[in-house]
Amino acid sequence: MLDAKSGVTIADDDMNQAKCPVHAPDDHPKIRGEKIGVLLANLGTPDNYDYWSMRRYLNEFLSDRRVIDYSPWIWQPLLQLIILTKRPFSSGAAYKSIWNEEAGESPLMTITKAQTVKVKARMAQQYGNDVMVDFCMRYGNPSTKSKVRAMIDAGCRKILFFPLYPHYAGATSATANDQFFRSLMDEKWQPTTRTVPAYYEHPLYIEALAESVERSYADMDEKPDILVCSYHGVPQRYLMEGDPYHCQCQKTTRLLKERLGWEDTQITTTFQSRFGPEEWLKPYTVEEVARLAETGKKRIAVIAPAFSADCIETLEEINEEIKESFEEAGGEHFTYIPCLNDDDAHIKALCSVIDDNLKGWID
Known part of the structure; x- marks a missing residue:
């Protein structure tokens, strides 16, 4: 039924x-x-x-x-x-x-x-x-x-x-x-x-993230200069009030980097979807991808580890708004690596x- x-x-x-x-x-x-x-x-x-x-x-x-x-x-x-x-x-x-x-x-x-x-x-x-x-x-x-x-x-x-x-x-x-x-x-x-x-630190979750990155990179003729791990943001005040989100995001990026066997320069953590006037967790993805382009990182890949399924924040915000920010700043090749979804x-x-x-x- x-x-x-x-x-x-x-x-x-x-x-x-x-x-x-x-x-x-x-x-x-x-x-x-x-x-x-x-x-x-x-x-x-x-x-x-x-x-x-x-x-x-x-x-x-x-x-x-x-x-x-x-x-x-x-x-x-x-x-x-x-x-x-x-x-x-x-x-x-x-x-x-x-x-x-x-x-x-x-x-x-x-x-x-x-x-x-x-x-x-x-x-x-x-x-x-x-x-x-x-x-x-x-x-x-x-x-x-x-x-x-x-x-x-x-x-x-x-x-x-x-x-x-x-x-x-x-x-x-x-x-x-x-x-x-x-x-x-x-x-x-x-x-x-x-x-x-x-x-956020479960070995099989980290493995699934790493495999998705490896599959994406394997399909490219030229590898990205850096992988941007873009997490949904929250106000900076929440961190000061005891919310563990920021620290958990940072640990996921570190564990993913270690599993991939990369250097610190090959991966970074950013935060997206800012709303309202107060300061949110930084760096903001939309600003950081533009900065990367301006400093010579012409090829980037973006992954969204905090989302278990693709949604408006990934399919529209990352793949359209954030991509546009990167390209307007001189970026040349933008790759969005889909969420893990039902993989x-x-x-x-x-x-x-x-x-x-x-x-x-x-x-």
Whole structure:
């Protein structure tokens, strides 16, 4: 049976396991056989790129206090009266430029579905019907709440919640976990739960990144002068307040460099997607690629290790805006190395992380 919202196949026997408990009266509610749920979570996507779809999505995203932590008394009037009257048009145009028209969805949705199908197949091969795999989005659809409810209805008495962010940040991993916990508040019978920690230094994740770089470089006649590891930015203030994101990003770059056997001059760390007036983590990717071009680095490659799937920030921002900045400054050859997406090495890494976090729950 196909779940219409997620595109993930649910085995027919999973839909017919509800039974009345032994020794219970006939009118006792039926209960499904126990299983474990693995719920993958990504950032989210608008349902379409029209004005109102974009406005609903951006309103939910930019109203999250984990994302924008300014006082609502200041921020909400600015958001509702100014930002959300203009930004849906520009963001909608950006989404339209990368939209999967055939499937009627954003690339992030297409890729997350593909990742889920592959993870589900590996989990079924290893654990049979004891583990149920699905996905949700922090913003937009399918919602975290709807997927938590579906897992509980399917008999999941334990749920492993897996935010698909290699690096922990309050504005990504934490807000995804927040939404998961809020969803549990509405449940009469809450399942036992675990959340998956950041996997920025997991050997198989580093290996998958390295293999993607090696494949890309092998196809080039002339190698890039430098590899730019562009991570999504956060305000510099967050680092000062204890968020570990910056340090984890730096470690991923170092581990990738060591795995590739490179010198420090062959790789660098930058941060993209700055929003608002305050200072964010530096160097800013859009400025750094221009500086590299001006100082003689005419061939560069850019990879985005913090994104588990290609999305608006990679397909549009990196491959269009950041590329344009590099070329306008005199750069000649710009290569974007895609995210790991549903590459088999990436799926192997994700499943290894899942296996580690299922220990004690299932053999």
